[in-house]
Amino acid sequence: MDWRSIILNILLRFKLYVNRISILLNTNKTVVRSFLVGFLFRMACEIAIGKFPIGYDPSTSYILVCVRKDWLDLIAIGPLFFYLLLPVYIIVGNALVAVKIMACFVSGFFTMSLAIWGRKNGISDEIIISFTLFIYFYFVVLRIAWDLHRNLLGIALSLLALSYYKEKPWIGFIYAFLASFTHPLSIFIIGTSLLADLIKLRKEATITASGSVLATAIIYFYRMFIYELPPTEAFVTTQQPWYIDMKLLPIYFLWLYLPLLPFIFLLLWKRIRGEIKSLMNIIGEPCLYWILGLTIPSFIFIFAYRLFFLVSIPILYMVFNGFRTKGKKTIRLLIIYNVVVSATYPVISYIYPIHPSFRNTFPSVLIGGTMFPWDGYDAEALYREVKELLNATSALIVHHLEICYAYSAGIPLLNNNVITTLPADNFDEYLKTAKTNFSIVYIVWYIKPIIGSWSVPQNYTDIVDTRGNMAIYMYNFKCTN
Numbered sequence: 212m213d214w215r216s217i218i219l220n221i222l223l224r225f226k227l228y229v230n231r232i233s234i235l236l237n238t239n240k241t242v243v244r245s246f247l248v249g250f251l252f253r254m255a256c257e258i259a260i261g262k263f264p265i266g267y268d269p270s271t272s273y274i275l276v277c278v279r280k281d282w283l284d285l286i287a288i289g290p291l292f293f294y295l296l297l298p299v300y301i302i303v304g305n306a307l308v309a310v311k312i313m314a315c316f317v318s319g320f321f322t323m324s325l326a327i328w329g330r331k332n333g334i335s336d337e338i339i340i341s342f343t344l345f346i347y348f349y350f351v352v353l354r355i356a357w358d359l360h361r362n363l364l365g366i367a368l369s370l371l372a373l374s375y376y377k378e379k380p381w382i383g384f385i386y387a388f389l390a391s392f393t394h395p396l397s398i399f400i401i402g403t404s405l406l407a408d409l410i411k412l413r414k415e416a417t418i419t420a421s422g423s424v425l426a427t428a429i430i431y432f433y434r435m436f437i438y439e440l441p442p443t444e445a446f447v448t449t450q451q452p453w454y455i456d457m458k459l460l461p462i463y464f465l466w467l468y469l470p471l472l473p474f475i476f477l478l479l480w481k482r483i484r485g486e487i488k489s490l491m492n493i494i495g496e497p498c499l500y501w502i503l504g505l506t507i508p509s510f511i512f513i514f515a516y517r518l519f520f521l522v523s524i525p526i527l528y529m530v531f532n533g534f535r536t537k538g539k540k541t542i543r544l545l546i547i548y549n550v551v552v553s554a555t556y557p558v559i560s561y562i563y564p565i566h567p568s569f570r571n572t573f574p575s576v577l578i579g580g581t582m583f584p585w586d587g588y589d590a591e592a593l594y595r596e597v598k599e600l601l602n603a604t605s606a607l608i609v610h611h612l613e614i615c616y617a618y619s620a621g622i623p624l625l626n627n628n629v630i631t632t633l634p635a636d637n638f639d640e641y642l643k644t645a646k647t648n649f650s651i652v653y654i655v656w657y658i659k660p661i662i663g664s665w666s667v668p669q670n671y672t673d674i675v676d677t678r679g680n681m682a683i684y685m686y687n688f689k690c691t692n
Contacts, residue, residue, distance in 0.1 A: 403504025
């Protein structure tokens with residue numbers, strides 16, 4: 212049997228399984244296929260990258276969540292994703308595997324929700340998979356899908372709430388509640404999309420929106436009265452935005468959506484020439500409110516760039532909806548365009564950024580995690596060596612981006628002599644603190660740091676071992692005191 216026959220046989224079996232699953236779930240085949248689009252693509256990437264999860268949060272914060280198992284404290288940040296992740300971790304017994312499994316399912320759930328939402332907004336079954344691919348493969352959406360699984364699950368549930376609220380308001384209420392109980396930013400998607408109906412006091416919109424408000428209220432009530440954060444930290448404030456300075460936000464927004472501007476200008480030209488009656492017919496009132504309702508607060512609140520990410524879905528919907536009548540060839544070209552942009556634009560922008568702070572919002576390699584794969588495996592091997600050196604008088608400083616490598620090497624992350632940094636911090640202050648309690652401190656880090664990173668403090672006593680571009684740095688304060 213040649214390779215063509217093998218591929219044909221696989222495709223026939225795939226089609227058969229899709230039909231069986233559709234019958235079993237009593238749902239449209241395109242819905243099942245759309246789930247498989249996100250699930251299989253993410254699974255292929257996770258397998259290709261190796262044993263470490265893809266993305267920064269999955270390989271750092273999510274691993275810590277599994278290790279700590281702080282079920283109640285998770286309510287303070289929106290717990291639903293983690294309440295799904297922790298049982299998977301308990302069953303499989305490995306945080307790396309659990310995070311990878313959840314990444315695949317959340318990716319599939321998002322593309323399924325996207326397809327359902329697209330169908331409800333006039334995209335036919337014939338091109339719904341193309342619609343899903345077009346949106347999914349734009350680099351801003353990939354950024355969310357790659358790295359922010361909790362946010363992605365919240366978006367998916369928000370899309371389902373918006374899809375069903377008119378027909379079944381209480382189903383909309385449940386989805387809206389779950390969306391905001393996953394991620395509080397979901398209230399912006401639901402609230403802005405329903406704004407026109409809320410102003411008109413339509414019952415179905417009010418019921419659905421109240422689900423989002425209730426979940427958000429529970430989270431912030433827990434933050435203030437149980438978790439006991441000060442009010443200025445428990446609620447969104449007008450502090451300096453994360454990573455991106457306020458005056459750079461317009462440039463940052465333009466950078467995110469610059470690849471789509473030619474298509475938006477073409478739509479405007481078509482409107483001027485009378486080829487389309489109104490841009491409102493293409494974008495729709497809910498999507499327009501979604502864009503405006505998330506863009507304007509981005510210039511006020513501290514989570515600016517994260518709201519900019521969420522605007523990608525209605526903008527991409529407008530572009531696709533505006534060109535879908537041009538035929539399947541045009542649609543295929545649009546998808547290919549997004550794939551090419553996603554493969555090149557972020558990488559070039561990381562190497563030659565408009566502003567260095569932009570690097571903090573995108574990983575250097577979209578298909579990787581926090582380090583290049585070879586550096587990650589070298590770091591893991593060095594952490595195994597450090598594990599044998601640790602004792603009551605020595606400590607290890609683990610940088611936040613190395614958490615999965617330390618975990619994989621068996622480093623006891625919850626021990627008092629293992630210190631984990633915050634994401635954007637260097638080692639200096641942590642080393643000063645460790646010096647007061649321990650005589651020897653180890654750091655595993657780059658020999659030649661990559662672009663956008665930093666070096667270890669240069670007062671190290673010795674380099675214990677090296678592998679590739681990674682080394683174990685030892686700080687012996689007995690020798691220096």
